[in-house]
Amino acid sequence: MAEEKKKKSKIKPNRVNMPKQTPEERVRNFDEVALGFTEKLAMEEASRCLQCKKPKCREGCPVEVRIPEFIGLIADGNFKEAAKVMKDKNALPAVCGRVCPQEEQCEKLCIVGVKHEPVSIGRLERFIADWEASQDTLEYPKIAESTEKKVAIVGAGPAGLTVAADLVVKGHDITIFEALHEPGGVLIYGIPEFRLPKAIVKREMDYVQKLGVKVKYDFVVGKTRTIASLLEEYDVIFIGTGAGLPWFLDIPGENLNGVFSANEYLTRVNLMKGYLFPDYNTPIKRPRRVLTFGGGNVAMDCARTALRLGSDESHIVYRRSKKELPARGEEVENAEEEGVIFDFLTNPIKLVGDENGWLKGAECLKMELGEPDASGRRRPVPIEGSEFFMEADAAVCAIGNSPNPLIPRTTPGLKIGRKGNIEIEPETGKTSMERIWAGGDVATGTATVIMAMGAGRVAARSMHEYLSGGEQENDIYVKQ
Amino acid sequence: MEYKIIERRMIVPNIHELVVEAEDVAKSVQPGQFIILRPDDKGERIPLSVSDYNPELGTVTAFFIEVGESTSLLALLKPGDTIPTFVGPLGLPTDIENFGTVVCVGGCFGIGSIYPIARALKEAGNTVHVLLEARSQYLIYWKERYEELVDSVFTITRDGTMGYPGHISLLPDILKEKNIKPDRFIVNGCTFLLNRTSDVTRASGVKTIVNMNPIMIDGTGMCGVCRLTVDGETKFACVDGPDFDGHLVDWDEFRQRRLTYYDEETAPLRKSGTGTEYHCKLIR
Ligand SMILES: Cc1cc2nc3c(=O)[nH]c(=O)nc-3n(C[C@H](O)[C@H](O)[C@H](O)COP(=O)(O)OP(=O)(O)OC[C@H]3O[C@@H](n4cnc5c(N)ncnc54)[C@H](O)[C@@H]3O)c2cc1C
Ligand SMILES: Cc1cc2nc3c(=O)[nH]c(=O)nc-3n(C[C@H](O)[C@H](O)[C@H](O)COP(=O)(O)OP(=O)(O)OC[C@H]3O[C@@H](n4cnc5c(N)ncnc54)[C@H](O)[C@@H]3O)c2cc1C
Numbered sequence: 016m017a018e019e020k021k022k023k024s025k026i027k028p029n030r031v032n033m034p035k036q037t038p039e040e041r042v043r044n045f046d047e048v049a050l051g052f053t054e055k056l057a058m059e060e061a062s063r064c065l066q067c068k069k070p071k072c073r074e075g076c077p078v079e080v081r082i083p084e085f086i087g088l089i090a091d092g093n094f095k096e097a098a099k100v101m102k103d104k105n106a107l108p109a110v111c112g113r114v115c116p117q118e119e120q121c122e123k124l125c126i127v128g129v130k131h132e133p134v135s136i137g138r139l140e141r142f143i144a145d146w147e148a149s150q151d152t153l154e155y156p157k158i159a160e161s162t163e164k165k166v167a168i169v170g171a172g173p174a175g176l177t178v179a180a181d182l183v184v185k186g187h188d189i190t191i192f193e194a195l196h197e198p199g200g201v202l203i204y205g206i207p208e209f210r211l212p213k214a215i216v217k218r219e220m221d222y223v224q225k226l227g228v229k230v231k232y233d234f235v236v237g238k239t240r241t242i243a244s245l246l247e248e249y250d251v252i253f254i255g256t257g258a259g260l261p262w263f264l265d266i267p268g269e270n271l272n273g274v275f276s277a278n279e280y281l282t283r284v285n286l287m288k289g290y291l292f293p294d295y296n297t298p299i300k301r302p303r304r305v306l307t308f309g310g311g312n313v314a315m316d317c318a319r320t321a322l323r324l325g326s327d328e329s330h331i332v333y334r335r336s337k338k339e340l341p342a343r344g345e346e347v348e349n350a351e352e353e354g355v356i357f358d359f360l361t362n363p364i365k366l367v368g369d370e371n372g373w374l375k376g377a378e379c380l381k382m383e384l385g386e387p388d389a390s391g392r393r394r395p396v397p398i399e400g401s402e403f404f405m406e407a408d409a410a411v412c413a414i415g416n417s418p419n420p421l422i423p424r425t426t427p428g429l430k431i432g433r434k435g436n437i438e439i440e441p442e443t444g445k446t447s448m449e450r451i452w453a454g455g456d457v458a459t460g461t462a463t464v465i466m467a468m469g470a471g472r473v474a475a476r477s478m479h480e481y482l483s484g485g486e487q488e489n490d491i492y493v494k495q
Numbered sequence: 496m497e498y499k500i501i502e503r504r505m506i507v508p509n510i511h512e513l514v515v516e517a518e519d520v521a522k523s524v525q526p527g528q529f530i531i532l533r534p535d536d537k538g539e540r541i542p543l544s545v546s547d548y549n550p551e552l553g554t555v556t557a558f559f560i561e562v563g564e565s566t567s568l569l570a571l572l573k574p575g576d577t578i579p580t581f582v583g584p585l586g587l588p589t590d591i592e593n594f595g596t597v598v599c600v601g602g603c604f605g606i607g608s609i610y611p612i613a614r615a616l617k618e619a620g621n622t623v624h625v626l627l628e629a630r631s632q633y634l635i636y637w638k639e640r641y642e643e644l645v646d647s648v649f650t651i652t653r654d655g656t657m658g659y660p661g662h663i664s665l666l667p668d669i670l671k672e673k674n675i676k677p678d679r680f681i682v683n684g685c686t687f688l689l690n691r692t693s694d695v696t697r698a699s700g701v702k703t704i705v706n707m708n709p710i711m712i713d714g715t716g717m718c719g720v721c722r723l724t725v726d727g728e729t730k731f732a733c734v735d736g737p738d739f740d741g742h743l744v745d746w747d748e749f750r751q752r753r754l755t756y757y758d759e760e761t762a763p764l765r766k767s768g769t770g771t772e773y774h775c776k777l778i779r
């Protein structure tokens with residue numbers, strides 16, 4: 016009891032601030048908003064951690080990062096060891112530290128957070144990853160002797176990259192097949208530069224390639240070659256193709272010029288570097304007044320991108336209230352600071368165009384919150400007679416995605432769920448077909464980077480087991 | 496990745512033949528499909544229909560018309576050069592069956608891309624007639640290749656320098672004169688030709704398949720920019736098409752959507768002084 020007291024009195028209630036670009040500055044560039052901790056600030060924040068014997072925080076992390084250990088090492092200034100401890104569980108700390116919804120995961124359960132502000136686990140994670148990258152002493156794990164087993168991985172997103180990194184060190188021969196011309200999945204085409212610099216994704220990718228993973232870009236599985244044809248050449252396959260098929264609102268006027276899916280809007284800017292048009296060749300519209308429909312991370316990214324492209328006004332139109340916004344708290348705050356206007360309890364019912372087919376605005380309804388629905392969130396119900404018009408020359412639909420049907424359509428025998436997702440056994444990542452595993456957004460629908468990585472890790476373990484055990488069978492086959 | 500250019504030559508004014516080494520595509524492509532390429536590392540992704548392929552040599556042929564920034568970069572390529580992206584085959588192949596009698600209509604780059612379709616139709620046992628349409632005789636290519644392959648080839652040129660003088664609207668009269676009773680039309684080429692052919696075959700009720708060419712980015716169903724309305728339903732041309740029933744396409748909307756980036760795309764041309772008046776029907 017006495018000790019408890021002593022501990023509590025030592026708690027520093029407030030987090031150390033992480034330096035950021037000012038809102039005025041950052042809305043005019045695409046550089047990263049948060050600048051990261053200095054060594055001094057990191058050590059100071061790390062010292063807020065109580066080093067719990069039974070760390071609650073760890074239960075909140077889908078990949079069970081050894082949180083108190085790495086934070087303790089930061090507090091001691093032993094950054095090198097801290098990085099090692101981190102990498103042991105999480106292959107992409109520079110990414111997760113930036114984009115994990117920490118307030119829903121590790122930081123949500125942090126003991127300090129019960130009474131005060133929780134320890135900034137994510138920011139420390141980011142710090143240690145960036146520190147390591149700046150050292151130029153990247154250590155590579157030892158690669159086991161070649162097993163001569165061939166593994167095909169479809170999709171170079173977080174799920175696929177995790178499987179690749181985990182299996183290559185076991186000595187398997189790994190090839191990733193990626194539809195686009197760059198790796199990273201949503202990390203490269205979706206999440207904007209100002210939140211996750213592409214140089215970081217590239218760094219992580221280089222690391223995986225240095226381990227000996229081969230990557231074939233411009234390769235659409237289901238088109239360039241089918242899963243069945245890959246099965247002839249590879250021992251096992253992992254499908255990590257994400258949830259890339261955009262939903263539209265299904266209201267009139269959605270094909271007007273000036274109406275975009277979030278994927279189109281963000282891909283033009285991120286993957287194709289439209290913000291550097293005309294130096295880069297992919298054009299992007301720079302409308303005056305942009306409405307983004309939705310309230311998740313994707314919506315925040317679109318609304319903030321619009322401001323950076325020079326729009327006068329950027330609105331988030333969301334049918335529930337602020338409390339229900341599914342986006343990370345930090346990003347909502349950033350968006351507010353930058354001047355994104357939030358129109359809560361508002362639902363578009365019709366998009367209206369001018370005589371040339373260009374968007375003029377959206378007819379909307381005011382909503383109120385009713386009873387909780389299946390997701391536990393209160394359901395928005397329209398208020399009768401509350402129609403009003405919102406003027407706009409561009410609209411972005413950021414209301415969700417489902418898995419792309421290219422592989423399901425061309426792979427008879429693969430069991431597909433009601434929402435177009437590939438069905439898997441969660442403990443192993445096995446699909447309904449022999450020698451095929453899957454994981455990440457393609458199995459769960461849009462989730463998070465860390466969940467996709469977790470799913471990749473689970474599948475990799477099961478695939479390795481199969482590959483090691485399968486050897487015998489193969490020998491017998493050869494002898495016959 | 497790097498893909499080697501085997502050949503790039505102007506086959507008729509402003510239309511170039513491009514042969515690229517891309518083994519994976521060459522082995523799996525089927526008639527009616529397309530590829531997406533980028534001319535350089537800063538380039539946009541542009542779709543081109545496949546006009547021929549050789550699985551043994553691992554080569555793929557496409558024709559492109561020089562209309563803007565990306566295609567003018569392509570026009571500078573020489574054999575031996577490389578391009579960074581060449582992905583495919585994309586889209587669903589054209590439906591090939593024994594329909595009976597099929598009239599294939601090709602204009603512009605579609606003169607090339609209708610070729611593998613005509614060949615497959617012929618192999619499937621159809622009687623195949625090919626109509627090539629152009630502004631003038633000097634824009635017609637590959638006519639001899641068709642003459643070796645199909646039952647008859649005829650041409651329409653706007654200035655009357657080859658074949659029938661006039662427009663695609665002559666099609667019903669020509670067919671009547673030749674006593675051809677088609678069971679299906681298949682059209683490849685610019686939006687204008689696809690649209691007009693659908694209009695003139697509508698009265699006959701004969702199914703008219705058009706190979707659509709909206710703006711695209713990924714070509715895999717991820718971005719939705721290629722959406723169009725067919726029979727009241729939204730479709731993604733890159734995965735549900737590019738072939739659709741021309742009598743069911745919402746053409747006004749389609750033409751409008753193609754103009755989304757018109758101002759941005761033509762700005763560099765205006766600046767360079769080459770595109771002050773821009774009347775290419777591929778765009779409109
Ligand atoms: C704009 C946006 C913002 C987000 N923000 C956050 C955030 O802040 N925090 C967070 O945790 N999560 C966020 N997410 C979600 C997160 O990015 C995803 O959950 C995660 O990327 C899923 O990883 P994945 O590997 O399953 O799939 P993806 O990242 O989608 O990768 C799939 C890859 O497969 C490729 N592919 C698809 N089909 C084929 C095929 N047939 N053949 C070959 N390759 C194919 C794709 O091109 C892609 O590269 C965000 C998502 C978006 C869209
Ligand atoms: C399935 C499909 C098959 C096609 N096949 C051929 C072909 O075989 N030969 C050929 O010459 N052309 C083809 N096109 C059209 C070709 O892609 C465009 O001409 C090309 O992208 C123009 O690029 P640009 O930079 O030179 O012109 P830009 O200056 O970029 O554009 C000129 C105009 O072309 C259209 N356009 C621009 N980008 C695209 C894009 N990514 N996709 C479609 N249209 C666009 C726009 O209307 C634009 O205003 C096809 C298009 C599709 C969708």
Ligand code: SF4
Binds near residue numbers: 080115120121
């Ligand atoms: S990986 Fe994500 S959830 Fe886990 S500790 Fe790091 S920031 Fe928290």
Ligand code: SF4
Binds near residue numbers: 064065070073125134
């Ligand atoms: S719960 Fe909070 S205080 Fe405890 S170990 Fe985890 S981060 Fe440190």
Ligand code: FES
Binds near residue numbers: 711718719721731734
């Ligand atoms: S081109 Fe992106 S969905 Fe068709």
